[in-house]
Amino acid sequence: MAQCNETLLEFESLIKNGEKKKWEGALRTGVDLGTANIVLAVVDEENRPVAGATFPSTVVRDGIVVDYVGAVQAVTKLKGQLEELLGETLEAGACAIPPGILPGNVKAIGNVVESAGFRLTEIVDEPTAAAAVLGITDGAVVDVGGGTTGISILENGKVIYTSDEPTGGTHMTLVLAGFYGCSTNEAEVMKRDPAQEANVFPVVKPVVEKMAAIVKRSLEEYPVDTVYVVGGACCFTQFEEVFEKYLGTPVVKPAAPLLVTPLGIAMNCTE
Ligand SMILES: Nc1ncnc2c1ncn2[C@@H]1O[C@H](COP(=O)(O)OP(=O)(O)OP(=O)(O)O)[C@@H](O)[C@H]1O
C-alpha cells in the first residue's frame, strides 16, 4: 500500500501543478469519463505516472454518455493540453466502464475516446483498473463516485461479482444543501472544503451509512477480508471509520482516492 500511495500522491501533484515527469518508452493514456469529472492519466512503459489532467464534467452520467459532442470536446481539449505539456502526440488510449453497464453504452464510451483522436486499445472495467493500482487480487473494491456506489468482488485477480446502485457524492451535496438551506453549488464547495468537515460530515453521515448498507448486502453473499474504498465521495477523513463500523470488515482507503481508477485505466492500456 505504501508504494501505491506514493504513486498516487505523485500523480496528484503532477495534475495540481500541471507538471510532467521524465519518462521511458511509449506513453499510454487512460481516460476516465465520470459523472463528476473527466480525468486523463498518462503513464510510461514502467506504469509510472507522467502527467495528468482533469475537467469537471456533466457529459457522462453513471457510465452513460448523455452529451456525446460535449464529451468528445472535453477529452480532445484535455488531450491537447497534455500533448502541449509533453511535446508529444498521445496515441494509445484506454477507457473504462462501471460494473454492469449495457453493451450499447460501452460502445459509446469507446467512441468518445476514438473521436478525441486516440487509438482505442482497451475498454477495461473500473474495478480491474482500480485493482491494478491497489496491487490487489482479492477483496472488495467499492467505488463511491458522483452518482453511484459500485461494488466489485475480486477473487484471484478476477471480478466475480459486481453491483452498482444510485447513491453517491451528489446525494451528499443534496442533503447538505437541504440542511443548510443553501444552493447545491454552495453545498458542493462546502462539502469539498477540508476546513468545513466538522460541519459537513455529521450531516452527510446517513448517506455514508446508506452506502455501507448497499455494500453490506453484497458482502453477505460474498464475504471478503478487506474492503478498498475509492472514488471522490470517500475523501472525508472519517469515511472509512464509519464504513468499517457498519461493515465489521477492515476498510482501506488509498491516498488520493479520486485518482485510483483513472491511473489504473492507463496502466491497463495495452495493445
Ligand atoms: N474532497 C472531497 N470531499 C468530499 N467529496 C468530494 C471531494 N472531492 C470530490 N468529491 C465528490 O466526489 C464525487 C466525484 O467522485 P468521482 O470523480 O470518483 O466520481 P465520478 O467518477 O465522476 O462519478 P461516477 O463514478 O459516479 O460516474 C462528487 O460527488 C464530488 O462532489
Ligand SMILES: [Mg+2]
Ligand atoms: Mg467514477
